[in-house]
Each structure stands twice: as structure tokens, then as C-alpha cells.
Amino acid sequence: MSMTDHLIARIRRTGPLSVAEYMAECLLHPTLGYYTTRDPLGASGDFTTAPEISQMFGELLGLSLAQSWLDQGAPTPFLLAEAGPGRGTLMADILRATRAVPGFHAAMRLHLIEASPTLRAEQASRLTQYAPVWHDTLANLPDGPTYFVANEFFDALPIRQFIRSGDNWAERRVTETDGTLSFALTAPTPVADLDHRLADTEDGNLVELCAPAAAIAADLGTRIATHGGVALIVDYGDWRSLGDTLQALRAHQHTDPLTDPGQADLTAHVDFEALALAAAPARFTRLCTQGVFLERLGITQRAQALAQRLTGPALDDLIAAHRRLTHPAEMGTLFKVIGLYPDGQTPPPGLEP
Numbered sequence: 168m169s170m171t172d173h174l175i176a177r178i179r180r181t182g183p184l185s186v187a188e189y190m191a192e193c194l195l196h197p198t199l200g201y202y203t204t205r206d207p208l209g210a211s212g213d214f215t216t217a218p219e220i221s222q223m224f225g226e227l228l229g230l231s232l233a234q235s236w237l238d239q240g241a242p243t244p245f246l247l248a249e250a251g252p253g254r255g256t257l258m259a260d261i262l263r264a265t266r267a268v269p270g271f272h273a274a275m276r277l278h279l280i281e282a283s284p285t286l287r288a289e290q291a292s293r294l295t296q297y298a299p300v301w302h303d304t305l306a307n308l309p310d311g312p313t314y315f316v317a318n319e320f321f322d323a324l325p326i327r328q329f330i331r332s333g334d335n336w337a338e339r340r341v342t343e344t345d346g347t348l349s350f351a352l353t354a355p356t357p358v359a360d361l362d363h364r365l366a367d368t369e370d371g372n373l374v375e376l377c378a379p380a381a382a383i384a385a386d387l388g389t390r391i392a393t394h395g396g397v398a399l400i401v402d403y404g405d406w407r408s409l410g411d412t413l414q415a416l417r418a419h420q421h422t423d424p425l426t427d428p429g430q431a432d433l434t435a436h437v438d439f440e441a442l443a444l445a446a447a448p449a450r451f452t453r454l455c456t457q458g459v460f461l462e463r464l465g466i467t468q469r470a471q472a473l474a475q476r477l478t479g480p481a482l483d484d485l486i487a488a489h490r491r492l493t494h495p496a497e498m499g500t501l502f503k504v505i506g507l508y509p510d511g512q513t514p515p516p517g518l519e520p
Contacts, residue, residue, distance in 0.1 A: 225260025
């Protein structure tokens, strides 16, 4: 059975799906889901993330985390945790960059939050020497000081979409007609979670809600406020959600989200305001563009140091990677970074006020 057949059968059985239900089925169905059946990364996959572009990205994030660990008194033991670790490339770069930090590796306990069996196998191949422990959800992490990173994780969490009608909201749903998937709207009703958006929206505006992201941020914020640690969250999005940002990516090209479900990556822009507010009582930093964040951490100096040993195509690749990660016309302004940290502590380096 194809994912399309599965979805149509479900819709005919139980009715139209919310966009969140549709995303969850397409991405995480145990046998048909996009993430559960493939490695989506790299030139042969559907998209490329910052850690796959250059080692510099992970190295600098690792040094930011390690400095935060030192600033908080170098607690022992502590959890080094990543949500959505992909192939394990980012964590491998973090661990290589932090080897020289006295006591960091000895005190570290590595925890990875990953739902995909395929990607868990990739992570194991790179990180076995660090004895990682895998979890399906953040809620399963043990207690303790937690130094957490998530790069392009929150954008893949299922969203619901609502269109304003007066003081009410019509929810966008996925239905089917004669075997073809399409969008439809429910009758407008009040939505308590969107009462605060009546002040800054007008009729016809589309607003997205991501309940799983808020729940994870709440868990993470409570953990950091209670036990110590920091979180670095890197993703594309803005301070506040407005407009339809659901997108599908296949073979590095945008495609219709309802075409070939289960064969394309589905994502939506992150509402960083919702994450920050949900993370109370932890403190949050100002939202910072990825380019500025990496420059504050010294990516240009790191690129210059690496360049001294390179010539020809390898040097060209390094220059292109630096540009892609930092330039406003590339990933530099599209991607944003926010940090979480305990009250009374300093924010993570690169995210200073």
C-alpha cells in the first residue's frame, strides 16, 4: 500500500485530517513514513543541513556549549543531548571540538533523541565510542544538567493551520475527492490558543500552531531551570508565525505538500516566540540570525585557519561553505538561533544580549 492509499483510506474511515495529523503520518508512519524509511540528507537525498556543509558549524556550536558548561561551574556528570541528530555529523563535530576542554568528555553522558531507525544506525556508526543512549522523546531523558542542541529539528514537528474569520478560526484540513488529496476548511469556531493573535491579525490571515514544539520547549525549559544547562536551537522561522509556511522538499526541489506523500520532507517555519514563552521558567536570548551567531563565535577566523592548509578545489569548497552558512543571500538570515539558560546565569556565547 502506498502512503496516498493509506491516507485516503484513513480519511474515508474517520474524516479529514488536520495538517498536523497529515504531517505525522507522512513523516513518521512506521512502515511508510518519510523519516522511518530513508536517510534524507546530502546530495543523494532531499536536503542538506548546516553540519553537512562544513565542520565549522558543529565546532563552533560545541565550543559555545562547552563554554556554557564552564561558566556554570563544570557540573559532573552532565547530559550532552541532541534532538534530531541526522547522521550524527553535528554531534561528531561538537565532540571533536570539545576534546581539549579539560574534564568535558569525562563528565559527559551522550543522549540522542531520534525516531528514525535508519538514522539511528548512521549515528551509531559515527558515535559508538561515546556510548550514546537513544530516546524517542525528550521526556525520556534522565534528570541532570543538560547541554542541548537542535538544528533543523523543530521545523519538522507537526503544525495545525487556522484561517481567521471574525473572532473565530477555520482549521485547514486534508481531505480527498475521487482519490485526490486536497485542502478544505472547517466551520469557523473560537480557538482559545489563538485568542492572543486577534490583536495582530485580520480576516483571512493564516496562523500556525505547533503543540509538540511548545511541549518540548516547556520540558526543556523546566529541565534547564531546575538542573542547569543551556539549549541552542537553530532553525528557519521568525519571532511570530504568520502565513502559510508548510513546504515539501524532494531531491532538493520544492514540491506540492499533497503530492506523493511520504516521499518528500515536510516542514514549516518555527514560531520562536511560542518556543521562548513555553520554555519558562528558563530565560531566553534574543533571536539572532545564524550568520551573526557564527561570526560572533569566530567562523571567519576558523575558516582562515583551515584555509592555510588548503589549495585548489578544497579551498574553493571552504570559501563556498563559509558563504553558504553566513551570507544573507544564503542561510545567514533565513536561519535563526535562540538560546535557553537558567535564571542568574550568562547566556550561551554567540547569543549575548
